[in-house]
Amino acid sequence: MHSKLVLxxxxxxxxxxxxxxxxxxxxxxxxAPSSAPSAAPSAAPxxxPPAASGTAINVGTTGLGQVLVxxxxxxxxxxxxxxxxxxxxxxxxxxxxxxxxLTSGAPVPGTGVNGSLLGTTARADGTTQVTYGGxxxxxxxxxxxxxxxxxxxxxxxxxxxxxxxxxxxxxx
Amino acid sequence: MKxxxxxxxxxxxxxxxxxxxxxxxxxxSGGNKVSQPPPGGxxxxxxxxxxxxxxxxxxxxxxxPATVHPTRSFAILHAAIYDSVVSITKDAPPYLFSVPAxxxxxxxxxxxxxxxDTLAALYPNLNSKLQAGLDQLLAGELVAIPDGAGKQDGIKxxxxxxxxxxxxxxxxxxxATPPPFIAGNNPGDFRPVPPSFAPPVFTGWANVxxxxxxxxxxxxxxxxxAITSVAYADALNEVKSLGQNTSTTRTADExxxxxxxxxxxxxxxxxxxxxxxxxxxxxxETTARLFAVLNLTFADGVIAFYxxxxxxxxxxxxxxxxxxxxxxxxxxxxxxxxxxxxxTPADPSYPGAHxxxxxxxxxxxxxxxxxxxxxxxxxxxxKGTVRTFDSYQAVMTEAGLSRIFAGVHTxxxxxxxxxxxxxxxxxVLRDSKxxxxxxxxxxxxxxxxxxxxxxx
Numbered sequence: 001m002h003s004k005l006v007l008x009x010x011x012x013x014x015x016x017x018x019x020x021x022x023x024x025x026x027x028x029x030x031x032a033p034s035s036a037p038s039a040a041p042s043a044a045p046x047x048x049p050p051a052a053s054g055t056a057i058n059v060g061t062t063g064l065g066q067v068l069v070x071x072x073x074x075x076x077x078x079x080x081x082x083x084x085x086x087x088x089x090x091x092x093x094x095x096x097x098x099x100x101x102l103t104s105g106a107p108v109p110g111t112g113v114n115g116s117l118l119g120t121t122a123r124a125d126g127t128t129q130v131t132y133g134g135x136x137x138x139x140x141x142x143x144x145x146x147x148x149x150x151x152x153x154x155x156x157x158x159x160x161x162x163x164x165x166x167x168x169x170x171x172x
Numbered sequence: 173m174k175x176x177x178x179x180x181x182x183x184x185x186x187x188x189x190x191x192x193x194x195x196x197x198x199x200x201s202g203g204n205k206v207s208q209p210p211p212g213g214x215x216x217x218x219x220x221x222x223x224x225x226x227x228x229x230x231x232x233x234x235x236x237p238a239t240v241h242p243t244r245s246f247a248i249l250h251a252a253i254y255d256s257v258v259s260i261t262k263d264a265p266p267y268l269f270s271v272p273a274x275x276x277x278x279x280x281x282x283x284x285x286x287x288x289d290t291l292a293a294l295y296p297n298l299n300s301k302l303q304a305g306l307d308q309l310l311a312g313e314l315v316a317i318p319d320g321a322g323k324q325d326g327i328k329x330x331x332x333x334x335x336x337x338x339x340x341x342x343x344x345x346x347x348a349t350p351p352p353f354i355a356g357n358n359p360g361d362f363r364p365v366p367p368s369f370a371p372p373v374f375t376g377w378a379n380v381x382x383x384x385x386x387x388x389x390x391x392x393x394x395x396x397x398a399i400t401s402v403a404y405a406d407a408l409n410e411v412k413s414l415g416q417n418t419s420t421t422r423t424a425d426e427x428x429x430x431x432x433x434x435x436x437x438x439x440x441x442x443x444x445x446x447x448x449x450x451x452x453x454x455x456x457e458t459t460a461r462l463f464a465v466l467n468l469t470f471a472d473g474v475i476a477f478y479x480x481x482x483x484x485x486x487x488x489x490x491x492x493x494x495x496x497x498x499x500x501x502x503x504x505x506x507x508x509x510x511x512x513x514x515x516t517p518a519d520p521s522y523p524g525a526h527x528x529x530x531x532x533x534x535x536x537x538x539x540x541x542x543x544x545x546x547x548x549x550x551x552x553x554x555k556g557t558v559r560t561f562d563s564y565q566a567v568m569t570e571a572g573l574s575r576i577f578a579g580v581h582t583x584x585x586x587x588x589x590x591x592x593x594x595x596x597x598x599x600v601l602r603d604s605k606x607x608x609x610x611x612x613x614x615x616x617x618x619x620x621x622x623x624x625x626x627x628x
Contacts, residue, residue: 092386093381096340096381097268097340141339141340141342142335142336142339142340144339150332150335150336150339151336152272153271153272154269154270154271154272154336155265155266155269155270155271156266156268156269156270158265
């Protein structure tokens with residue numbers, strides 16, 4: 001049980017709970033496109049990548065093996081405090097250190113990424129965050145280049161953060 | 173398993189981390205957990221040694237960049253030590269990051285390595301003597317630890333935490349060029365002060381990301397009493413009389429106080445805390461926690477008082493007294509030749525930095541060691557003089573009021589400073605005891621992790 005945790009699909013409803021729990025998180029700090037269609041039906045898994053504006057999620061290589069990375073090759077993480085697809089990392093300090101992976105459309109699966117596990121969740125500040133297997137994805141401030149995974153196993157803001165394998169399994 | 177650890181902590185906690193009965197009582201009432209020290213964790217001397225190393229750096233002319241406030245370095249150093257220690261003990265949530273660590277990792281190795289990495293990164297251009305001092309301190313501490321996996325694991329934890337914390341603070345706004353200050357000309361407006369009329373310092377420091385506070389202006393003091401008020405006249409007339417270089421109303425001891433406390437006040441309080449930790453024989457984890465809370469409070473206190481100083485931009489007593497006849501306050505008479513005992517710092521008057529920092533420090537130290545303690549203070553400015561106190565509050569009061577005797581602050585600056593310092597310390601201390609130290613308390617989502625973190 002401690003070696004692998006297979007992620008299951010997230011709940012769309014949870015996204016709206018998060019939106020209701022509005023916080024003072026600032027928007028736009030992390031390059032959120034102003035045209036984000038936050039009212040779009042978001043969390044439905046996408047079978048194909050029709051929206052050209054969506055953020056790409058790819059597979060990259062780190063010391064931990066093949067993991068999900070963002071369009072710049074930066075390792076992405078999930079936060080164990082996120083129980084559903086709603087992000088619980090909303091304080092300005094949390095998003096400062098663990099910037100959410102944002103998108104302005106349906107996220108685009110790269111080679112090796114399972115498109116049916118990709119989705120989105122509405123954040124409390126109105127931006128749209130990419131999810132995988134229903135779990136919101138984040139980068140870590142201390143990762144400087146592709147291949148870095150300095151956030152792996154770090155406990156911060158109340159729970160650990162882990163990299164994600166292309167199968168949707170959390171890697172410990 | 174987490175519950176078991178907490179229960180054990182309560183059972184064995186009292187008295188283990190400290191040497192005296194009063195201190196044990198304080199720690200219990202303050203809620204600071206003290207658990208069975210892990211290997212290498214019985215003594216807090218490592219924390220004190222690195223604190224003194226940093227004091228030596230900031231007291232060396234030219235070592236500290238002029239536009240970066242030294243309290244930032246103290247906060248990062250002690251946050252790194254604290255997060256390294258709790259990464260291993262897992263007794264408490266980290267300030268910001270705990271990294272994976274084996275139970276057998278040595279906390280002393282972790283604390284030493286985190287300290288060295290932090291200071292080496294914060295001060296890349298030290299002179300060779302100070303640089304060698306860092307390397308020798310680390311080497312001396314590591315050589316005292318038996319070789320083995322525990323030592324190596326501890327060193328790795330120290331490296332890992334320091335790298336992440338430094339990255340987290342890399343773009344905190346501290347490197348920004350301070351904006352130019354444009355002085356106003358109306359009565360009450362701060363303007364550069366004699367004798368050098370130097371441009372004011374830290375004009376943009378309020379823009380630095382706070383370490384724990386939600387925002388720099390979270391506890392901003394209320395506006396000062398109008399300069400036409402009786403309250404302002406009373407405060408200005410007090411400093412005019414007691415703070416003049418040739419004052420005949422200031423006692424000889426008050427003159428000593430003015431000189432004794434003239435140095436950077438966060439240094440003096442760190443020296444007081446060094447002595448307190450050594451005297452009470454606090455263990456490594458408690459000492460790390462004390463210095464982390466103290467210096468996170470100082471760093472945020474400085475961000476907060478610069479927010480207030482440059483929001484209200486109130487003139488200094490020297491300007492107010494010299495231009496007293498222009499105020500339009502019948503209770504104030506100007507004296508164009510008035511000169512204070514000490515040199516007036518190059519920043520606005522309200523609130524007073526000494527009072528902010530001293531109030532914060534007294535609050536934190538009292539919560540760890542109790543209100544009453546035997547405290548001996550020496551001064552980096554007035555060498556050879558020792559002043560003794562029987563409570564942290566008494567130290568606070570003297571340090572704050574010394575600025576009136578020095579002629580550089582009014583009692584209004586002092587009182588607003590005391591309140592601001594206490595507010596910041598209370599906030600940081602409460603945050604440090606919550607299950608989510610480092611998480612903003614105002615975030616409704618932060619409270620949803622009702623279960624202990626890490627219980628997966």
